[in-house]
Amino acid sequence: MSDQGTPRSMPQGAARGVAEDVAEDVTWDVGFGAAPLLQRGYDRGEVDAFLARVRSEVGRLAAERAALREEVQALRRSAPAAGGTATPVDPTDQAVGILAAAQQTADQYVADAESFSRMLATQAREQYENLLQQARDEADEIVRRAAARTGGDPGEPVDPGGAGSPAGAAVPAGGLTPEEVQEQVVYLQAFGRACRAQLRAYLEGLLEDVEAQWGKADPAALPEGARTSRNGGAPDGEPAVVDLTGDGAVPTRR
Amino acid sequence: MRASFAKAAAAGDEAPLYFYSHLFLRHPETRPMFPVSMAHQRDKLFSALGQVVALVDDLDSLVPVLQGLGRDHRKFGTLAAHYPAVGASLLATLRHFDDEWDEDLERDWTAAYGLVAQVMVEAADAAADQPAWWDAKVVEHERRSVDVSVLRVQPHAPLPVRAGQAVSVETELRPRLWRYYCPAGVHGPDGALELHVQAHAGGPVSSALALHVGVGDVLRLGPAVGEPALLPGSDRDLLVVAAGAGLAPAKALVAEVAAGTPGRRVHLFVGAHDDAGLYDLPDLRRLESEHPWLTVTTVVSGDTRSTHLNGDLPEVVLQHGPWNARDAHVAGDRRDVERTVELLTAQGLPRERVRAQVFAPSRSGPDVGGKVSR
Numbered sequence: 324m325s326d327q328g329t330p331r332s333m334p335q336g337a338a339r340g341v342a343e344d345v346a347e348d349v350t351w352d353v354g355f356g357a358a359p360l361l362q363r364g365y366d367r368g369e370v371d372a373f374l375a376r377v378r379s380e381v382g383r384l385a386a387e388r389a390a391l392r393e394e395v396q397a398l399r400r401s402a403p404a405a406g407g408t409a410t411p412v413d414p415t416d417q418a419v420g421i422l423a424a425a426q427q428t429a430d431q432y433v434a435d436a437e438s439f440s441r442m443l444a445t446q447a448r449e450q451y452e453n454l455l456q457q458a459r460d461e462a463d464e465i466v467r468r469a470a471a472r473t474g475g476d477p478g479e480p481v482d483p484g485g486a487g488s489p490a491g492a493a494v495p496a497g498g499l500t501p502e503e504v505q506e507q508v509v510y511l512q513a514f515g516r517a518c519r520a521q522l523r524a525y526l527e528g529l530l531e532d533v534e535a536q537w538g539k540a541d542p543a544a545l546p547e548g549a550r551t552s553r554n555g556g557a558p559d560g561e562p563a564v565v566d567l568t569g570d571g572a573v574p575t576r577r
Numbered sequence: 578m579r580a581s582f583a584k585a586a587a588a589g590d591e592a593p594l595y596f597y598s599h600l601f602l603r604h605p606e607t608r609p610m611f612p613v614s615m616a617h618q619r620d621k622l623f624s625a626l627g628q629v630v631a632l633v634d635d636l637d638s639l640v641p642v643l644q645g646l647g648r649d650h651r652k653f654g655t656l657a658a659h660y661p662a663v664g665a666s667l668l669a670t671l672r673h674f675d676d677e678w679d680e681d682l683e684r685d686w687t688a689a690y691g692l693v694a695q696v697m698v699e700a701a702d703a704a705a706d707q708p709a710w711w712d713a714k715v716v717e718h719e720r721r722s723v724d725v726s727v728l729r730v731q732p733h734a735p736l737p738v739r740a741g742q743a744v745s746v747e748t749e750l751r752p753r754l755w756r757y758y759c760p761a762g763v764h765g766p767d768g769a770l771e772l773h774v775q776a777h778a779g780g781p782v783s784s785a786l787a788l789h790v791g792v793g794d795v796l797r798l799g800p801a802v803g804e805p806a807l808l809p810g811s812d813r814d815l816l817v818v819a820a821g822a823g824l825a826p827a828k829a830l831v832a833e834v835a836a837g838t839p840g841r842r843v844h845l846f847v848g849a850h851d852d853a854g855l856y857d858l859p860d861l862r863r864l865e866s867e868h869p870w871l872t873v874t875t876v877v878s879g880d881t882r883s884t885h886l887n888g889d890l891p892e893v894v895l896q897h898g899p900w901n902a903r904d905a906h907v908a909g910d911r912r913d914v915e916r917t918v919e920l921l922t923a924q925g926l927p928r929e930r931v932r933a934q935v936f937a938p939s940r941s942g943p944d945v946g947g948k949v950s951r
Contacts, residue, residue, distance in 0.1 A: 416673070
């Protein structure tokens with residue numbers, strides 16, 4: 324890093340236009356922790372040297388600002404005596420009209436921008452709520468099916484069975500609240516579903532390869548079951564889960 | 578005088594438009610004191626003037642209103658020197674819109690405005706021991722849901738504010754736009770204020786505060802306005818109903834009861850549309866466990882899946898009643914507040930023991946009387 328560079332870790336406040344004395348505070352407060360052993364970082368000496376420069380620069384600017392403020396105040400005090408802006412001039416109606424029109428234009432632009440942003444935000448919000456609702460419904464549906472499938476046989480190693488009961492009535496386990504258990508069940512189910520889908524695609528690809536090779540060599544050796552299962556599977560989306568767990572060929576994973 | 582004001586008022590937006598254009602041309606140094614868009618400002622000016630003119634025969638009511646205005650204008654950086662400038666432009670405006678303007682009217686209006694300005698300036702001077710505004714550094718900014726953030730801001734000097742009162746807030750991201758917020762209480766020895774901000778679609782200030790402001794930024798706060806919520810002298814138990822944004826003043830109320838005379842029970846109902854709307858649940862649970870006299874009931878109206886109590890907030894409150902022996906405080910959106918007050922009073926709770934506060938998006942500010950809402 325060169326001496327003229329801006330340190331990335333400079334606190335936000337200093338970069339925004341906050342009062343300069345705040346910026347001064349912030350700069351003084353800055354300290355950088357040591358980088359983890361195996362990570363490369365800025366040269367400590369360079370950073371310290373830069374900070375020293377910044378400190379002295381901020382100090383200089385603060386002093387300059389104070390001096391300028393003094394000067395402004397002195398000038399202000401002397402201005403009325405010099406008769407500067409003592410008597411304001413009454414604007415003509417024409418001037419008033421021009422400024423009024425300009426102001427109205429500005430008002431209109433601001434109002435348009437605000438209503439545009441309102442429209443966008445409202446739409447985004449609606450979409451967000453719809454998606455959330457959809458996801459919730461889907462999760463509910465998964466939980467319901469899982470419960471229906473495994474409810475009678477808790478010994479089965481399919482993990483949704485861990486809840487062991489229908490949706491909404493999960494028993495607290497290991498100090499977790501029912502909501503937390505519910506949340507975990509939903510999460511694990513979604514995770515399992517994703518894994519199954521991935522595995523399925525991978526295995527199908529593999530099968531296809533194998534079949535193609537075997538088919539060429541020995542058509543009689545084609546495994547009948549695998550082919551029908553593959554063709555019978557739903558194209559994508561939810562029903563696939565049922566079909567897959569139904570055929571029992573796909574391992575379930577935590 | 579009323580007739581000449583009526584003529585200007587009849588010109589609608591034209592009159593304040595003329596007034597501000599005149600003022601800014603004659604005193605360009607006043608322009609930066611106002612926001613870029615003046616549309617709302619123009620409404621405010623003439624509604625304030627209208628109230629003053631309406632009260633002109635009732636000095637007992639008018640003087641406190643003017644004093645409040647004078648004090649409140651300090652945060653805008655208004656100086657005594659600005660008052661004659663405004664007076665001159667006001668007169669020019671009235672003259673411009675009145676065909677029958679004459680010297681008598683000019684004299685009367687000049688005298689009347691002089692009095693108004695004098696009362697306002699004196700009130701502003703009397704408040705000079707208090708800061709005109711407080712610079713408040715954001716020390717915590719937590720996004721609690723898709724559009725609600727909870728901020729903790731540290732004013733540079735103590736800012737006295739009681740439960741139910743509001744402070745106006747300005748961020749440099751939206752200069753000269755002030756919005757009122759009821760703090761959810763004062764924390765710690767340094768007096769940091771907790772603000773709950775919901776970003777309203779298209780709301781320039783609320784979305785900046787909720788989504789863009791960060792720790793270390795400095796906000797500007799005005800002095801507290803409005804009546805404290807707690808009824809003076811009452812030691813009755815309390816029913817507090819908070820719908821949505823009404824949670825902030827409700828929390829402030831709980832804190833005030835905790836600091837006051839012991840033995841008052843508080844039942845706090847917090848309503849939201851769905852679970853995400855209950856954005857302050859951990860803190861509510863903490864309060865409930867710290868204060869044996871506090872009961873918190875959370876109600877969700879729009880999601881039957883929720884593990885919170887399901888139902889319409891006003892109805893749920895009523896079912897937990899009767900509340901006739903308590904003081905009631907109801908805050909939140911208009912529909913829930915009005916319905917709750919209606920049900921409570923129908924049940925026999927005297928109306929004077931019910932304090933209601935309606936929060937609506939884009940409130941431009943309290944009216945000329947300093948009331949934040951009804």
